[in-house]
Structure formats: C-alpha cells, structure tokens
Amino acid sequence: MRDMADPATRPADRPAASGVPKIRMRGVRKAFGAKQVLDGVDLDIAAGRSMVILGGSGSGKSVTIKCILGLIQPDAGLIEVDGKDVLHMSRAEREALGDRIGMLFQNGALFDSLPVWENVCFKLLAQNRITRAQARDKAAEVLAQVGLDGSVGDLSPAELSGGMQKRVALARAIAARPDIIFFDEPTTGLDPIMGAVIDGLIVDCVKRLGATAVSITHDMASARRIGDDAAMLYRGKIVWTGPAGTLGHSGNAMVDQFANGEREGPIHMELRR
Amino acid sequence: MDTFLLDPLAALGRATFALCRTVGNVTLFALAGLSHVVRPPYYGRMFWRAFIEIAWFSLPVVALTALFTGMVLALQSYTGFARFNAQSAIASVVVISLTRELGPVLASLMVAGRIGASFAAEIGTMRVTDQIDALTTLSTDPMKYLVAPRLLAAIIALPLLVLVADILGVMGGWLIGTYKLGFVSAAYLKSTFDYLQAEDVISGLVKASVFGFVIALMGTWCGYNSKGGAQGVGGATTTAVVASSILILALDYVLTEAFFAR
Numbered sequence: 001m002r003d004m005a006d007p008a009t010r011p012a013d014r015p016a017a018s019g020v021p022k023i024r025m026r027g028v029r030k031a032f033g034a035k036q037v038l039d040g041v042d043l044d045i046a047a048g049r050s051m052v053i054l055g056g057s058g059s060g061k062s063v064t065i066k067c068i069l070g071l072i073q074p075d076a077g078l079i080e081v082d083g084k085d086v087l088h089m090s091r092a093e094r095e096a097l098g099d100r101i102g103m104l105f106q107n108g109a110l111f112d113s114l115p116v117w118e119n120v121c122f123k124l125l126a127q128n129r130i131t132r133a134q135a136r137d138k139a140a141e142v143l144a145q146v147g148l149d150g151s152v153g154d155l156s157p158a159e160l161s162g163g164m165q166k167r168v169a170l171a172r173a174i175a176a177r178p179d180i181i182f183f184d185e186p187t188t189g190l191d192p193i194m195g196a197v198i199d200g201l202i203v204d205c206v207k208r209l210g211a212t213a214v215s216i217t218h219d220m221a222s223a224r225r226i227g228d229d230a231a232m233l234y235r236g237k238i239v240w241t242g243p244a245g246t247l248g249h250s251g252n253a254m255v256d257q258f259a260n261g262e263r264e265g266p267i268h269m270e271l272r273r
Numbered sequence: 274m275d276t277f278l279l280d281p282l283a284a285l286g287r288a289t290f291a292l293c294r295t296v297g298n299v300t301l302f303a304l305a306g307l308s309h310v311v312r313p314p315y316y317g318r319m320f321w322r323a324f325i326e327i328a329w330f331s332l333p334v335v336a337l338t339a340l341f342t343g344m345v346l347a348l349q350s351y352t353g354f355a356r357f358n359a360q361s362a363i364a365s366v367v368v369i370s371l372t373r374e375l376g377p378v379l380a381s382l383m384v385a386g387r388i389g390a391s392f393a394a395e396i397g398t399m400r401v402t403d404q405i406d407a408l409t410t411l412s413t414d415p416m417k418y419l420v421a422p423r424l425l426a427a428i429i430a431l432p433l434l435v436l437v438a439d440i441l442g443v444m445g446g447w448l449i450g451t452y453k454l455g456f457v458s459a460a461y462l463k464s465t466f467d468y469l470q471a472e473d474v475i476s477g478l479v480k481a482s483v484f485g486f487v488i489a490l491m492g493t494w495c496g497y498n499s500k501g502g503a504q505g506v507g508g509a510t511t512t513a514v515v516a517s518s519i520l521i522l523a524l525d526y527v528l529t530e531a532f533f534a535r
C-alpha cells in the first residue's frame with residue numbers, strides 16, 4: 001500500500017486551479033420548520049481540487065451537499081456549477097449535469113433489491129454505457145479498487161457488513177468516473193487501514209480523473225490526507241476556508257479547537273436540542 | 274385539541290384545505306406517473322417484477338376469495354329465493370353479481386391489502402434510507418423507475434386477476450348448485466350463460482383496471498412521500514391500504530352509476 005503521507009503524492013502540492021470555480025455557493029439558506037440549518041452559506045470549490053467540509057454533527061454538512069445536488073431545494077441563495085445556475089436549470093440541463101456527478105451517501109443508500117454488482121454499475125447501465133453482460137466484469141474491477149473481492153458482487157447489500165456496504169457505495173459513486181464527486185463521510189465505520197486505503201482512492205480519483213471532490217469527514221487525519229482545501233461550517237455559515245494541511249494550526253481559534261478536539265474554545269456544542 | 278374545541282370552523286377550514294392540497298398533490302403525482310408510462314426509457318425489468326408480484330402472487334388469495342364468494346352466493350340466494358320459488362334464477366344471480374360487482378371489488382380489496390402495503394413499505398423504506406435520492410444521482414428518474422412500472426403493471430394485472438376470479442366464482446356457485454342444492458349440471462351452466470351479457474364482464478374488467486390504478490397509485494404515493502424512519506413507513510403503509518380500500522368502494526359506486534344508470 002502506498003504511504004498517503006508521502007509529500008510527493010500530497011494533493012496540496014498541486015497548484016490551485018484558476019478561473020471560474022467549479023462550484024459556487026452564495027447566500028444559500030435552508031430552514032426545516034423553525035430550524036435555520038443553512039444561514040447564508042458562501043463557498044467556492046475550485047475545479048480539480050478536493051474540498052473537505054468540516055463541522056459539528058447536525059451543523060448542516062449533508063444538507064449543503066444535497067442542496068448542490070438538487071436533492072434539497074434551498075429557500076434562498078445561488079448555487080452555480082461551472083458558472084451555470086443549477087437552481088433554475090431546465091430538466092434536460094439538470095440531467096446532463098447529474099450524469100457527471102457522483103455521490104456517496106452517508107448511510108450508503110444501496111438498493112437492497114439489487115445484487116451488489118448491479119448496484120455498482122447502476123449508473124453505467126442507466127446510461128446504456130455497458131451491457132448487463134459487461135456489467136459483472138466492470139463491477140468486479142471497481143470492487144477490487146475499494147478492496148473487495150469480485151465474489152461480493154453476487155451478494156445482496158443486506159448480506160454485507162457496514163464497512164463493506166460503505167465500500168460498495170463508494171464503488172457505485174466512482175464507477176461512472178464522474179467529474180464531480182461528493183463523499184459524505186466516506187471512511188466512517190471503516191477500520192483505520194481501510195480508511196487510509198479509501199482516502200488514497202479518493203485522492204486518486206481527484207488526481208487521475210481530474211475530478212473535483214467534496215468530502216465531509218469528522219476524521220482530521222483523513223481530512224488532511226484527502227483535502228487540498230478545507231471549509232468549516234458553523235451555525236449555518238462557512239466560518240473559515242483554508243488549506244487542509246493547516247488544520248489544527250490554522251490560526252483560526254474555532255477551526256483549531258475543532259480539529260484538535262478541545263472542549264474549551266469559541267465553539268460551544270449545543271448539547272440540548 | 275383546544276383550538277379544535279374553541280374554533281371548530283377554523284379547524285374545519287384547515288382540514289378542508291389540507292384535503293384539497295392532498296388531492297391536488299395525488300393528482301399531479303398520478304399525471305406525472307402516467308406520463309412516464311408512455312415516455313422512454315422504459316424499465317421492462319421493473320414492470321415484470323411488479324406484474325409478477327401482483328398477478329402471480331395474488332392469485333391464491335384472489336382465487337380462494339372468489340371461490341368462497343361464489344359458493345356463499347349460491348347458498349344464500351337459494352335460501353332467500355326459495356321463499357318465492359325463484360330458485361331457478363340462482364345461476365344467473367351468481368354470475369351477474371360476480372362479474373359486475375363482487376369479482377372486481379373483492380379481488381381489488383384483497384390486492385389492496387397485499388400490494389398497496391408492499392409498494393408503500395418498499396418505496397417508503399427507499400425514501401427514508403436515501404435510496405430515492407440515490408436514484409436521482411445515478412441518472413435515473415425515480416418516478417420513471419419506481420412509480421410508472423408499478424402503475425402500468427397494476428392496470429394490466431387486475432383485470433386478468435378479476436377474470437380468474439369471475440371464472441372461479443362461477444365454479445364455486447356451480448359446485449354448491451350441483452352437489453348440494455340438487456341442480457342438474459348442464460342446466461345450471463346453461464342458465465349461467467343464458468342471461469350473461471358481454472357488458473357485465475367488460476364493465477367488471479374496466480372497474481378492475483381502475484381499481485388497480487388506484488391501488489398502485491396510493492401505494493407508491495404514500496411510500497414516495499413517507500418521512501421519518503420506520504414509524505413513517507408504517508404510517509404510509511396503513512394509509513395506503515385504508516385509502517385505496519375506501520377509494521375502491523367509492524369509485525365502485527361512481528363507475529356502476531356510469532355504466533348502468535343509463
């Protein structure tokens with residue numbers, strides 16, 4: 001296995017892409033009932049880079065991603081992908097954009113009525129890019145990338161352990177080689193070594209495919225490994241963005257408290273909800 | 274509860290408003306689902322899965338329901354009709370009430386329990402575990418993939434089931450008529466078919482198709498809009514079965530009125 005900490009392979013050493021950001025969010029607001037979850041999120045994600053979003057549990061990280069994906073309609077604000085307003089796109093444009101996006105859901109969201117191989121190749125089959133006969137081989141190939149044996153392909157998702165489900169979900173997210181990939185807690189529930197392998201895989205996707213990645217993670221080691229940039233979401237706003245390498249010694253008291261897991265600091269966890 | 278007691282009019286208004294909104298939403302959902310039935314891509318696999326589930330696996334329960342209904346019908350009409358010496362009409366009574374009314378309604382009610390519940394539970398679980406969102410991110414329209422094939426399958430499968438129910442119901446009546454009530458088999462069958470008109474059977478099959486649509490619609494709609502984990506899915510399942518059963522009975526009246534009140 002490659003050493004992910006090797007500076008030569010560190011994504012942060014690549015130059016920042018210039019020009020229009022791949023994803024641009026401005027003043028995005030979303031409330032569920034009386035609860036204002038997103039309260040004016042401003043975020044730029046550069047093309048070909050890997051962004052890590054940090055934030056406490058329930059701070060709205062998953063909601064942010066779902067807003068970009070169009071799964072949740074924000075109450076206000078602007079979201080652009082490649083300079084195009086995604087909230088007011090035609091259906092056809094939206095579908096074309098969706099074809100280029102991959103998403104790993106926090107809970108996997110595997111289709112339990114389908115075997116693993118069909119899950120993995122679902123998008124390729126939906127887009128008629130491969131036949132069902134080819135799909136099994138393709139699935140085995142992608143499963144190998146996430147450290148799973150090809151024979152897993154014939155099982156049903158319910159027969160897998162939580163960590164295996166996560167890896168199958170990851171395989172499904174990257175199988176169609178998307179241009180933009182969202183990872184909602186890709187390594188939660190995996191053992192440390194497998195976590196590092198998955199981190200390596202995410203870095204690979206960004207580097208080799210030239211994809212733009214947006215990850216959510218609570219694991220700081222993982223955040224430093226996979227992220228070029230990091231952003232911190234707190235009380236519905238992005239309170240800090242900066243290089244992922246500086247997490248823990250960024251100079252921002254909130255970020256450093258969060259990254260180092262200290263109880264004392266500017267962030268007060270609301271324990272009563 | 275307080276507001277309900279204090280201001281019943283406002284509560285009534287709110288309930289009416291909510292009902293109108295629900296009816297509107299269901300109508301839009303139905304139109305969207307039907308429009309996907311005719312627009313490609315088509316998911317033949319999903320259609321067959323739903324069709325087999327409805328037509329094949331409902332067969333035993335529908336068959337038993339129809340058989341016993343036919344038997345009871347023959348027995349009941351015999352005791353009733355004997356009071357004015359009209360026993361000879363039993364065969365016609367059995368076949369007409371089955372094809373026009375009991376076949377479609379009872380078969381549909383049984384299917385509503387099985388299929389409405391299973392559609393709502395499956396789609397509801399997919400909703401609360403993000404699987405429906407996942408479909409969207411995998412270049413697949415959930416309305417097209419989950420809803421349209423089920424609607425089509427139910428519309429086609431129910432008439433077939435009802436046809437089987439009609440036949441088995443008549444057979445049940447014939448069994449009781451010949452073995453218990455002492456009719457001559459040929460005479461019973463003759464009077465079964467003598468007064469039967471194509472319209473009786475066809476109107477029943479049309480009803481079945483409409484009921485099938487209602488069952489699949491309520492099942493998919495309740496599942497699609499379920500919220501909040503296992504409890505939400507349970508609620509969706511109950512609503513789907515209750516709503517489709519009531520709608521079947523209400524629509525049965527409307528359709529009967531339309532067919533026969535001319």
Ligand SMILES: Nc1ncnc2c1ncn2[C@@H]1O[C@H](COP(=O)(O)OP(=O)(O)OP(=O)(O)O)[C@@H](O)[C@H]1O
Nearest residue numbers: 032035037055056057058059060061062063064106
């Ligand atoms: N569909 C929904 N309906 C109502 N409230 C919601 C919905 N989705 C999210 N929320 C609320 O929005 C808030 C943020 O949720 P979100 O899932 O984005 O948190 P998160 O930052 O991803 O947390 P975690 O790290 O625990 O996954 C939560 O308080 C949640 O209760």
Ligand SMILES: [Mg+2]
Nearest residue numbers: 061062106184
């Ligand atoms: Mg989350």
